[in-house]
Amino acid sequence: MSFLVLEDISKVFPTAVGVEKFDLSVERGEFISFLGPSGCGKTTTLRMVAGFESPTTGRIILNGEDITDRPPNQRNVGMVFQSYALFPNMTVAQNIGFGLKIRKEPESAIKQRVAEMLALIHLEQKGNSFPHQLSGGQQQRVALARALAIRPQVLLLDEPLSALDAKIRVSLRAEIRAIQRQLGITAIYVTHDQEEALSISDRIVVMHEGKIEQVGTPFEIYNFPTTRFVANFVGSLNTAEVEVMDPSAGIVAMNGIRLTSASDLKEKRKGDKVMIAIRPERIGFIAEGEKENVFDGKVENITFLGSVVRIQLRVGGTVFNMDTFNRPSLQLPQTGDTVRVTCSSKAVLVLSE
Amino acid sequence: MKKNVFWNWFWIFISLVYFFIPLYATFNFSLKARKGELSLLAYQQMMEDPRILRSLIFSTEIGLLTILLGLLLMVPTVYLVRLKAPRLRPVIEFISLLPFVIPAIVLVFGLIRTYSGGLLPLTNNYTGLNFLLIAGYVVIGLPYLYRSVDAGMSAIDVVTLTEAAQSLGASWPTIMLRVIIPNLRSAMLGAAFLTLAIVLGEFTLATFLVGLKAFGPVIWQVGQNRAYEASALVIVSFIITWVLMGLINFVGRRGAADGSVAAGPR
Ligand SMILES: Nc1ncnc2c1ncn2[C@@H]1O[C@H](COP(=O)(O)OP(=O)(O)OP(=O)(O)O)[C@@H](O)[C@H]1O
Ligand SMILES: [Mg+2]
Numbered sequence: 120m121s122f123l124v125l126e127d128i129s130k131v132f133p134t135a136v137g138v139e140k141f142d143l144s145v146e147r148g149e150f151i152s153f154l155g156p157s158g159c160g161k162t163t164t165l166r167m168v169a170g171f172e173s174p175t176t177g178r179i180i181l182n183g184e185d186i187t188d189r190p191p192n193q194r195n196v197g198m199v200f201q202s203y204a205l206f207p208n209m210t211v212a213q214n215i216g217f218g219l220k221i222r223k224e225p226e227s228a229i230k231q232r233v234a235e236m237l238a239l240i241h242l243e244q245k246g247n248s249f250p251h252q253l254s255g256g257q258q259q260r261v262a263l264a265r266a267l268a269i270r271p272q273v274l275l276l277d278e279p280l281s282a283l284d285a286k287i288r289v290s291l292r293a294e295i296r297a298i299q300r301q302l303g304i305t306a307i308y309v310t311h312d313q314e315e316a317l318s319i320s321d322r323i324v325v326m327h328e329g330k331i332e333q334v335g336t337p338f339e340i341y342n343f344p345t346t347r348f349v350a351n352f353v354g355s356l357n358t359a360e361v362e363v364m365d366p367s368a369g370i371v372a373m374n375g376i377r378l379t380s381a382s383d384l385k386e387k388r389k390g391d392k393v394m395i396a397i398r399p400e401r402i403g404f405i406a407e408g409e410k411e412n413v414f415d416g417k418v419e420n421i422t423f424l425g426s427v428v429r430i431q432l433r434v435g436g437t438v439f440n441m442d443t444f445n446r447p448s449l450q451l452p453q454t455g456d457t458v459r460v461t462c463s464s465k466a467v468l469v470l471s472e
Numbered sequence: 473m474k475k476n477v478f479w480n481w482f483w484i485f486i487s488l489v490y491f492f493i494p495l496y497a498t499f500n501f502s503l504k505a506r507k508g509e510l511s512l513l514a515y516q517q518m519m520e521d522p523r524i525l526r527s528l529i530f531s532t533e534i535g536l537l538t539i540l541l542g543l544l545l546m547v548p549t550v551y552l553v554r555l556k557a558p559r560l561r562p563v564i565e566f567i568s569l570l571p572f573v574i575p576a577i578v579l580v581f582g583l584i585r586t587y588s589g590g591l592l593p594l595t596n597n598y599t600g601l602n603f604l605l606i607a608g609y610v611v612i613g614l615p616y617l618y619r620s621v622d623a624g625m626s627a628i629d630v631v632t633l634t635e636a637a638q639s640l641g642a643s644w645p646t647i648m649l650r651v652i653i654p655n656l657r658s659a660m661l662g663a664a665f666l667t668l669a670i671v672l673g674e675f676t677l678a679t680f681l682v683g684l685k686a687f688g689p690v691i692w693q694v695g696q697n698r699a700y701e702a703s704a705l706v707i708v709s710f711i712i713t714w715v716l717m718g719l720i721n722f723v724g725r726r727g728a729a730d731g732s733v734a735a736g737p738r
Pocket of ligand 2: 161
């Protein structure tokens with residue numbers, strides 16, 4: 120059995136459904152992200168693992184024990200909050216040692232563990248500072264150390280970086296991931312930032328309106344989204360509704376343009392409507408001899424995004440984004456030009472919904 | 473722009489005059505106990521009157537017990553409402569404002585009628601009367617107690633701090649004693665000083681329940697036939713109140729510097 124199992128969890132609030140039919144198995148040492156837009160139930164699910172909410176239905180099993188009805192202070196689960204939630208009346212060292220003091224560990228053991236934790240977060244000098252004397256990034260590192268000091272079975276983080284500015288966010292997330300790897304601790308990380316989730320997770324759980332849309336590695340989520348929601352939420356996919364022409368050959372028609380898809384269409388019949396998705400970076404200007412999936416688009420807009428240039432094309436009735444590397448040799452079209460572009464059949468993904 | 477600044481100062485000046493002229497007049501009057509010269513005679517006589525000192529001590533004691541009972545009632549209540557039933561907050565806030573609407577005279581007759589017989593007779597002995605007085609003062613102090621404690625809890629995001637402590641293994645008593653109360657220290661001190669100031673000057677409840685044992689009725693009685701000393705008493709109680717206010721301000725500002733920054737963004 121997996122280390123942490125959420126079994127058919129749902130949470131119904133008096134006014135809203137928070138989470139529905141949530142099934143997930145997490146392996147020991149895995150780094151899982153819950154990714155989704157605001158209000159999709161990420162926090163609610165995390166709080167059920169922590170014990171702050173009790174599920175309406177379902178069970179939570181941690182290391183073989185059913186903890187569904189166990190109060191939060193008996194779960195041995197570490198929690199890191201968006202607002203840091205350090206105790207303002209205690210020094211950094213007292214904050215980190217708080218959980219050990221509660222456990223009545225001897226003073227010398229606490230001291231040693233606190234020193235260890237301070238070294239782990241590179242704040243050896245700050246043990247006697249008060250939280251308000253630290254920067255936001257430092258405070259969050261202390262909160263992380265405080266949660267880890269008790270050697271929790273699972274570390275839960277609810278948007279721990281969203282109160283920090285962009286630069287610190289990137290460096291601190293790398294630090295969190297490094298510490299998690301070093302300690303081999305199982306972690307669940309809540310975020311609505313897809314880049315964050317993609318960059319640090321072993322697996323991502325994409326959520327939408329209280330339900331799981333897709334579970335997979337960052338590679339799978341990014342390259343092979345299975346639903347329209349995931350395709351739109353992760354990265355910025357082009358989606359379009361198409362008509363199936365030849366299910367066995369994978370041929371579909373988009374406003375009269377014939378496209379070949381490498382995805383499986385055998386379940387469909389001729390004339391069915393399906394959704395397809397194409398990543399902007401998989402569309403390119405046509406090279407010599409290209410015949411498959413060639414279509415024309417009218418350039419509507421060109422945006423520089425640093426290392427890539429995003430070209431907005433009108434293809435038939437829909438607007439497609441096309442990303443191309445911003446190299447000096449790049450010959451850009453003008454707005455209003457019609458360009459001929461292409462993509463491989465592997466890039467044309469058929470979505471399940 | 474310039475005109476604006478002028479009018480600002482104008483109104484500030486008017487309100488200062490409004491507040492200080494009566495005070496100055498009272499002070500001036502209190503110095504004229506001896507004919508034809510300014511002296512502290514009234515203050516001296518006041519200090520020599522044992523009733524005054526005794527009543528001041530009695531009222532201070534009552535005030536301290538009021539603070540104790542009030543905080544014991546309000547801190548857990550405000551905390552639990554924030555934690556478990558945030559939707560009840562407007563209701564609690566409304567209840568805490570009721571003492572502003574219900575006159576003290578109504579309150580005291582209600583207390584006397586209810587507790588003069590029946591199941592719980594309290595008005596036939598001193599302990600019972602003192603207890604009724606304290607209970608009544610807790611009610612009168614409720615708006616101030618509630619507001620200070622609630623503001624203190626707003627400053628530290630009690631809900632998240634509680635959850636953080638819980639996830640670290642803390643039980644309810646531990647959370648209360650080690651996390652919540654230490655962070656409410658300045659808010660509780662503020663509530664305490666305000667309550668004390670109210671109890672020291674209160675007249676209606678004190679008159680009907682304990683009479684001249686309390687400071688408020690004594691000021692009033694002295695004022696009936698010894699005008700200079702009454703003025704001196706008023707000035708002294710003003711000074712006591714102001715010193716308390718200054719202390720609140722001092723402690724509050726230090727508390728804000730400690731608490732609000734550390735609570736971080738929500
Ligand atoms: N205590 C509650 N009472 C009623 N409804 C709630 C409560 N907590 C959450 N909800 C509802 O449950 C749903 C999921 O909320 P949740 O906080 O889990 O979302 P989230 O994914 O964490 O969003 P965000 O990114 O904004 O933090 C929302 O519709 C929310 O309104
Ligand atoms: Mg949330």
